[in-house]
Amino acid sequence: MSRKRVAIVGLGIGRAHLEEGYSQLKDLYEVTVLCDLDQARLDEVGDTFGVAKRIKDFDALLQMDDVDIIDICTPPSLHLQQSLKALAAGKHVICEKPLVGSLKDCDALAEALKTSKGTLMPIFQYRWGTGFQKAKYLVDHGLTGKAFVASCETHWTRGADYYAIQWRGKLKIELGGVLLSQAIHLHDMMCALMGKPERVYVETATRVNDIEVEDCAVATLKMDSGALVTLNCTLGSKQEISRLKACFEHVTITSHFEPYAPGNDPWQFDYADTPEGQAIKAALEKVPAVFSRFKGQMISYHAALNGQAPWPVSLDDARQSLELITAFYDSAATHHPVTLPIKNDHLLYDDWRKHSL
Numbered sequence: 001m002s003r004k005r006v007a008i009v010g011l012g013i014g015r016a017h018l019e020e021g022y023s024q025l026k027d028l029y030e031v032t033v034l035c036d037l038d039q040a041r042l043d044e045v046g047d048t049f050g051v052a053k054r055i056k057d058f059d060a061l062l063q064m065d066d067v068d069i070i071d072i073c074t075p076p077s078l079h080l081q082q083s084l085k086a087l088a089a090g091k092h093v094i095c096e097k098p099l100v101g102s103l104k105d106c107d108a109l110a111e112a113l114k115t116s117k118g119t120l121m122p123i124f125q126y127r128w129g130t131g132f133q134k135a136k137y138l139v140d141h142g143l144t145g146k147a148f149v150a151s152c153e154t155h156w157t158r159g160a161d162y163y164a165i166q167w168r169g170k171l172k173i174e175l176g177g178v179l180l181s182q183a184i185h186l187h188d189m190m191c192a193l194m195g196k197p198e199r200v201y202v203e204t205a206t207r208v209n210d211i212e213v214e215d216c217a218v219a220t221l222k223m224d225s226g227a228l229v230t231l232n233c234t235l236g237s238k239q240e241i242s243r244l245k246a247c248f249e250h251v252t253i254t255s256h257f258e259p260y261a262p263g264n265d266p267w268q269f270d271y272a273d274t275p276e277g278q279a280i281k282a283a284l285e286k287v288p289a290v291f292s293r294f295k296g297q298m299i300s301y302h303a304a305l306n307g308q309a310p311w312p313v314s315l316d317d318a319r320q321s322l323e324l325i326t327a328f329y330d331s332a333a334t335h336h337p338v339t340l341p342i343k344n345d346h347l348l349y350d351d352w353r354k355h356s357l
Contacts, residue, residue, distance in 0.1 A: 003028060004092075004302060007067045009035040009058055009082065011045045012165075013096055014073030018049055021294035028302045032066045058082060062089040069094060075167045076175045080105045087116040092305070096123045097184055099318040101175045103326060103342055104350040106319040113315065121301055121311070122318035126185040126242075127192065128296025129263020134287045135246070135253050138269075139193050143280050145249025147227035150194050152244050154183035155237035156259055158209065169211030171353055177213030179204070179328050183233040186242050186262060188321050193246055193253070195225035197324050199339050202331040208236035219328065250276040264292050326352040 006022060006029050008014040014036075022029045033053040036042045042054045061067055062085060070086040071094040072079060080100045086093045087109075099122045100106055113120055126132070138144050156178075167173040174181060179202075191197065199222040204214035215236065221229040242262040244255040254268040269284060271277035290296045303309035326348050327338040333355035348354055 002306070003030050004068045004305065005030050005032045005066050006069045006071055007031075007033045007035060007061045007064070008071045008073060009061070010073035010075075010096075011036040011038070011041050012073060014071065015045050017071055017073060017094075017294050017298075018045065018051075021298040023049055024295055025298055025302070029069075029298065033061065033064065035061060059085070062086065062091065068092055072096060075173050076101060076180075077167075077173045080108065083109060083120065084112050087112045087118045087120065090117040092118045093120045094123065094301070095120065097318075098175060098180050098322060098325070099315075100322070101353075102349065102351050103319065103323060104344070106315065106322060107344075110315055119305070120315055121304075122313050122315065123294075123297065124185065124188050124313045124317065124321075125293040125297050126189060126261070126263050127313070128290055128294075128300070129256070129261060129265070129292050130287070130289045131256050131265040131267030132189060132263035133290055134265075134267060134269070134284050135193055135255075137287045138251065138253075138280060138283060141283065143276070143283055144251050144253075145276065147194050147223065147225045148247045148249070149227060150190055150229045150244065150246040152183070152186045152190050152229070152231040152233075154178070154186050154231075154233035154242050154259075156182055156233075156235055156240050156242075157237055158182075158215070158235035160209070163209055163211055169209065169213055171212040171356055174213060175353065176325065176329065177204070177206070177211070177217075178215050178233045178235050179217050180213075180325055182235065183217070183231070184321060184325070186244055187231065187324060188317070189255075189263065190229060190231070190244055190246075191223075191320060191324070193244075194227045194229060195223040196320065197221050197229075197327065197340050198224045199337050200324070200327045200331055201337040202328045203335075204328075204332040208234065214332070217328070217332070219331075250274075251280050261292050265289075322352075329353070329355065 069092040202219040208215040218232040240259040241257040251271040300312040
């Protein structure tokens with residue numbers, strides 16, 4: 001398998017991509033260049049991981065022959081233009097969440113992909129964990145039976161030190177709060193198990209920090225499967241957990257509680273001693289272990305680029321996630337339920353921040 005040459009742009013979360021992913025997969029990837037506006041950070045990360053080429057100019061990456069993949073880890077408001085430029089240059093693109101700032105932007109990326117030699121993979125690293133993969137296997141193989149209810153809790157801690165970084169908590173740059181920047185991971189996992197959202201109602205508040213975006217939220221959802229879902233999230237919890245619990249006809253599934261790796265084992269699977277339960281037990285023993293988070297996603301990505309595995313996370317996956325975000329912010333502003341899908345004539349199709357800007 002050929003090694004893929006990577007440029008990482010933005011060394012905040014980009015450092016984690018390097019530390020957890022690329023540096024542990026040197027037979028698959030070579031990080032050839034780092035890009036960041038902060039020279040001190042460029043030097044610290046470059047020295048730590050032995051990357052000699054360091055630049056501040058994003059556009060320069062587009063001309064480099066020794067770059068196959070541009071991994072975009074910049075503030076969210078930059079994602080669309082940087083992704084479009086990279087695709088136009090024929091580069092493969094990896095992009096952190098939120099992928100872009102609207103459904104219209106998602107559709108612009110879809111158009112760009114039609115003519116680009118490059119591909120696009122959004123980051124949803126929490127899907128990579130053996131516990132989540134077991135649950136997804138049961139759902140995909142029709143072993144869970146009817147979906148009944150689920151609950152999601154994203155209870156994290158973010159304070160003044162976190163928001164001291166200039167762009168965080170700013171609506172025009174971060175594009176949203178806890179629903180977009182933190183809880184989006186668990187909500188993506190929930191949808192993968194319970195189906196597509198059909199109707200949502202949301203209440204949001206800013207109670208923990210002096211910021212422009214929400215840091216607390218609660219919501220109820222009706223899924224196209226008929227299942228009902230509740231979620232709540234806050235950035236003011238003294239105990240950090242991410243927890244997903246889903247009740248199906250034949251099994252009740254409870255996630256690991258690790259806040260930043262809830263997909264990891266052990267997940268709890270409760271089922272009766274029935275033929276359906278025995279089928280679930282047998283299936284769980286078949287699911288292979290996977291590497292967690294960025295390492296797991298980067299392994300799957302490399303295999304997909306070489307035509308040896310399905311595409312790990314698609315633009316459609318990211319679009320579904322951002323469609324839910326759009327519905328969340330519409331409901332929070334209007335105090336009414338919102339029906340999905342969101343069509344291109346919807347008020348917030350081109351910017352889910354319209355109610356707040």
